[in-house]
Amino acid sequence: MALRLARSRLLTHILRGKIEALTTFDGVSLPNLIPIWFNSSPANGNDTCRGGSLSNTRNFCSLPHAGSVQANEILTQDDKGSISQVLDFPGGKVAFVAEMRFLAESPKERISCYRVLDDSGQIVSGSRFKEVGKDLARKMYTDMVTLQIMDTIFYEAQRQGRISFYLTSFGEEAINIASAAALSLDDVVLPQYREPGVLLWRGFTLQEFANQCFGNTLDYGKGRQMPIHYGSNRLNYFTVSSPIATQLPHAVGAAYSLKMDKKNACSITYFGDGGTSEGDFHAALNFAAVLEVPVIFFCRNNGWAISTPITDQFKCDGVVIRGQAYGIRSIRVDGNDALAVYSAVHAAREMAVSEGRPILVEALTYRVGHHSTSDDSTKYRPIDEIEHWRIARDPISRYRNWVEGNGWWSDADESELRSNVRKELLQAIQVAERLHKPPLRDLFTDVYDQVPNNLRDQENLLRQTIKKHPADYPSDIPL
Amino acid sequence: MAMALRKLGWGGVLIGRRGFSSTGELESSSSRDGKLVNLFTAVNQALHIALDTDPRSYVFGEDVSFGGVFRCTTGLAHRFGRQRVFNTPLCEQGIAGFAIGLAAMGNRAIAEIQFADYIFPAFDQLVNEAAKFRYRSGNEFNCGGLTIRSPYGAVGHGGHYHSQSPEAFFCHVPGLKVVVIPRSPRQAKGLLLASIRDPNPVVFFEPKASTLKFIFRQLCKIYQCWLYRLAVEEVPDADYMLPLSQAEVIREGKDITVVGWGAQLSILEQACEDAEKEGISCELIDLRTLIPWDKETVEASVSKTGRLLVSHEAPVTGGFGAEISASIIERCFLRLEAPVARICGLDTPFPLVYEPFYMPTKNKSCFRLCTCEREYTSMTKGQYKRTTFHLWILFRQPIRALTEAFVQILDAIKSTVNY
Ligand SMILES: Cc1ncc(C[n+]2csc(CCOP(=O)(O)OP(=O)(O)O)c2C)c(N)n1
Numbered sequence: 001m002a003l004r005l006a007r008s009r010l011l012t013h014i015l016r017g018k019i020e021a022l023t024t025f026d027g028v029s030l031p032n033l034i035p036i037w038f039n040s041s042p043a044n045g046n047d048t049c050r051g052g053s054l055s056n057t058r059n060f061c062s063l064p065h066a067g068s069v070q071a072n073e074i075l076t077q078d079d080k081g082s083i084s085q086v087l088d089f090p091g092g093k094v095a096f097v098a099e100m101r102f103l104a105e106s107p108k109e110r111i112s113c114y115r116v117l118d119d120s121g122q123i124v125s126g127s128r129f130k131e132v133g134k135d136l137a138r139k140m141y142t143d144m145v146t147l148q149i150m151d152t153i154f155y156e157a158q159r160q161g162r163i164s165f166y167l168t169s170f171g172e173e174a175i176n177i178a179s180a181a182a183l184s185l186d187d188v189v190l191p192q193y194r195e196p197g198v199l200l201w202r203g204f205t206l207q208e209f210a211n212q213c214f215g216n217t218l219d220y221g222k223g224r225q226m227p228i229h230y231g232s233n234r235l236n237y238f239t240v241s242s243p244i245a246t247q248l249p250h251a252v253g254a255a256y257s258l259k260m261d262k263k264n265a266c267s268i269t270y271f272g273d274g275g276t277s278e279g280d281f282h283a284a285l286n287f288a289a290v291l292e293v294p295v296i297f298f299c300r301n302n303g304w305a306i307s308t309p310i311t312d313q314f315k316c317d318g319v320v321i322r323g324q325a326y327g328i329r330s331i332r333v334d335g336n337d338a339l340a341v342y343s344a345v346h347a348a349r350e351m352a353v354s355e356g357r358p359i360l361v362e363a364l365t366y367r368v369g370h371h372s373t374s375d376d377s378t379k380y381r382p383i384d385e386i387e388h389w390r391i392a393r394d395p396i397s398r399y400r401n402w403v404e405g406n407g408w409w410s411d412a413d414e415s416e417l418r419s420n421v422r423k424e425l426l427q428a429i430q431v432a433e434r435l436h437k438p439p440l441r442d443l444f445t446d447v448y449d450q451v452p453n454n455l456r457d458q459e460n461l462l463r464q465t466i467k468k469h470p471a472d473y474p475s476d477i478p479l
Numbered sequence: 480m481a482m483a484l485r486k487l488g489w490g491g492v493l494i495g496r497r498g499f500s501s502t503g504e505l506e507s508s509s510s511r512d513g514k515l516v517n518l519f520t521a522v523n524q525a526l527h528i529a530l531d532t533d534p535r536s537y538v539f540g541e542d543v544s545f546g547g548v549f550r551c552t553t554g555l556a557h558r559f560g561r562q563r564v565f566n567t568p569l570c571e572q573g574i575a576g577f578a579i580g581l582a583a584m585g586n587r588a589i590a591e592i593q594f595a596d597y598i599f600p601a602f603d604q605l606v607n608e609a610a611k612f613r614y615r616s617g618n619e620f621n622c623g624g625l626t627i628r629s630p631y632g633a634v635g636h637g638g639h640y641h642s643q644s645p646e647a648f649f650c651h652v653p654g655l656k657v658v659v660i661p662r663s664p665r666q667a668k669g670l671l672l673a674s675i676r677d678p679n680p681v682v683f684f685e686p687k688a689s690t691l692k693f694i695f696r697q698l699c700k701i702y703q704c705w706l707y708r709l710a711v712e713e714v715p716d717a718d719y720m721l722p723l724s725q726a727e728v729i730r731e732g733k734d735i736t737v738v739g740w741g742a743q744l745s746i747l748e749q750a751c752e753d754a755e756k757e758g759i760s761c762e763l764i765d766l767r768t769l770i771p772w773d774k775e776t777v778e779a780s781v782s783k784t785g786r787l788l789v790s791h792e793a794p795v796t797g798g799f800g801a802e803i804s805a806s807i808i809e810r811c812f813l814r815l816e817a818p819v820a821r822i823c824g825l826d827t828p829f830p831l832v833y834e835p836f837y838m839p840t841k842n843k844s845c846f847r848l849c850t851c852e853r854e855y856t857s858m859t860k861g862q863y864k865r866t867t868f869h870l871w872i873l874f875r876q877p878i879r880a881l882t883e884a885f886v887q888i889l890d891a892i893k894s895t896v897n898y
């Protein structure tokens with residue numbers, strides 16, 4: 001028995017050596033199962049071993065002698081240069097092996113996570129990353145802090161009933177800002193909803209954010225969508241849509257267009273851990289790989305989809321592992337390390353654009369805030385866990401340590417920044433609140449390029465009703 | 480039997496006593512009165528009973544374990560275990576497909592789609608699989624144990640994707656039963672239990688519980704319009720079902736029939752009351768089940784009143800109101816004294832800041848009620864019938880023309896084929 005197993009290993013080894021292109025994968029061998037031979041040479045005889053079910057194969061092969069003889073024969077054949085041990089199959093040659101091996105459900109070790117800064121903001125020794133100069137570093141820090149203050153104040157505004165809804169990016173500031181910083185403005189963004197920092201980086205003003213949240217007449221979305229559904233054609237940022245993961249295939253289509261137009265740009269789409277369960281995620285990854293388009297799939301794996309922990313979301317090693325299954329180059333990165341996110345996205349963009357290929361980035365992070373203002377996350381997760389991520393793993397203070405360590409930031413800078421942003425925001429909110437809503441006409445425009453007759457009729461009827469019952473209708477919408 | 484409608488949190492002021500008596504099994508079981516509960520607690524009670532009475536029943540969906548974002552599944556995982564009540568991955572297509580498979584093996588699969596707005600990834604599974612499971616197999620297989628629950632409708636601040644009323648899409652699919660939308664807690668419990676136990680796949684839409692939160696903030700402004708959803712009602716503790724496919728006359732009248740379902744009934748109720756003040760007597764019907772729907776009850780009412788108004792939140796074009804209107808015109812053409820009126824949502828996506836304009840409001844409904852009554856009573860009944868009869872004759876002309884055209888086409892086809 002021992003001899004037989006040794007031989008079969010040897011054979012597998014030889015075969016592996018011959019077929020170099022095959023990558024090895026951590027697999028499991030079924031215990032007690034003897035190798036089954038797939039042999040195209042009828043000269044081999046031994047019909048009884050072929051095509052049997054698992055159980056009778058086992059019965060037969062438990063005759064040690066038969067197994068050994070067969071192995072020898074094949075080895076000889078192989079030495080003569082027979083190609084019967086590989087299957088030419090679309091996509092490349094597939095090696096036949098003697099051992100029945102199922103791919104393991106997961107690799108033995110979890111995919112490692114790229115980082116540049118340690119918890120205290122020191123560069124990890126030996127780490128390779130894309131240099132970030134002083135100006136860029138300061139701008140990144142400034143925007144991370146701005147995003148955090150914006151979230152705090154808008155959240156508060158919602159609590160006071162001044163806006164109807166809000167959703168924060170607390171804990172994901174590095175992901176937001178550093179990924180945006182690594183892109184070019186020509187790159188097209190297809191966001192989920194927890195990436196307003198990308199828009200901030202691109203130059204969306206606090207006033208523009210406030211206008212959207214208040215749904216006033218200057219909101220580009222004309223007050224039609226809930227707060228936080230930002231969008232800007234000028235900044236190449238497609239308008240947020242609430243349904244989860246629908247933007248992923250869009251990003252692939254957009255990237256295909258960039259490729260056909262030979263643009264020096266890629267598309268990037270953001271999504272959460274929850275989003276990877278939707279069919280659209282799988283469709284998008286597969287399309288992107290097959291059509292070879294320059295798209296970056298950026299997953300913010302923040303541990304939670306509303307109340308659903310990632311352990312209820314998937315059994316595999318997170319999201320990064322799935323890239324390989326679709327034939328997509330992938331990386332896992334510490335989402336709370338701004339330098340790591342910046343470097344990874346920078347490299348991803350290089351490859352996407354110059355090689356015309358999709359890249360998957362999985363950033364490990366944590367949703368420090370509640371899912372939204374409609375949620376109380378202490379109902380389903382321990383406060384300790386939240387506090388740990390909020391304090392010990394805060395991406396902003398970690399990054400600040402590094403910036404400060406370079407002598408690029410001071411306490412004075414900090415307090416000036418904070419008070420300026422605060423002032424600007426409060427001002428923006430006041431302005432946004434005072435502005436009237438978009439006019440009634442805009443209820444009917446943009447359903448199509450032109451207003452069709454049925455909507456004209458409905459508008460006329462509505463205006464008659466408003467004349468009769470003006471009190472039924474809000475006064476801040478100009479008729 | 481009388482229901483106590485109370486404004487939640489207003490110290491139990493009794494604001495109305497109405498004969499909302501329900502037909503069927505409720506009568507027999509209602510002797511044991513239960514607690515005053517709101518709609519989503521009633522749904523929760525029904526789920527408890529469903530899981531308790533059938534060990535082969537399961538409840539699952541996004542965020543269901545901790546109680547669901549509308550708190551309808553609170554306490555279920557704890558009581559029945561995480562194998563029977565569980566979170567699914569975030570995938571509506573998966574939820575529906577999984578539920579169909581589970582149901583096809585003889586289980587009761589009670590799946591939650593978090594918002595009706597997010598049911599569309601599941602559309603293929605529901606339309607092409609659940610609806611045709613029995614028919615395509617010659618009844619070798621069925622997935623009758625399937626129930627899909629989903630909260631639907633406007634909440635005041637939901638915008639495009641937390642407001643829609645997609646019931647009509649599912650009404651266009653033979654093989655699915657569509658139950659919309661119990662108007663009250665007692666109804667919710669009875670209809671949900673009936674849906675769960677019905678041997679056909681049922682899509683069950685519930686008005687959103689989160690409305691409550693919004694209402695509290697807006698109460699002073701618009702509390703009248705939302706009163707209905709604030710209602711708490713005495714719901715029997717017992718296990719009871721209300722029959723599907725039976726509409727219910729919840730207010731009797733003689734001048735016009737008003738048909739609605741779910742949350743819209745509260746608006747209609749108020750419109751009827753206002754119309755009453757103008758001397759118009761309205762008969763209000765809660766359709767309860769949209770597919771298969773209770774034409775007979777509506778027909779009987781329209782035969783009596785001669786007028787019909789249908790109202791729903793979904794866009795007017797292609798809405799279920801169109802189906803009701805067409806069917807009733809077929810059945811009651813000569814008894815109608817006015818065109819059927821529809822007061823519905825506009826043909827736009829559901830808009831955030833324009834929601835009050837979009838909605839089929841009380842005053843829109845009331846205005847139509849009055850015009851239906853008045854414009855057409857200026858003619859005498861006899862005159863009107865004569866007119867309609869002439870219209871009927873006129874209509875027959877084009878039908879004949881169509882038939883002729885068809886014969887011609889057929890001839891042309893034949894001659895082409897034989898050429
Ligand atoms: C198709 C669809 N189903 C359900 C929802 C409701 N929903 C909104 S956010 C969310 C969780 C998303 O989690 P994740 O993708 O991890 O993003 P995160 O909120 O953590 O950033 C769910 C279920 C939705 N918006 N769209």
Ligand SMILES: [Mg+2]
Pocket residue numbers: 272273274300301302303304305306367
């Ligand atoms: Mg998440």
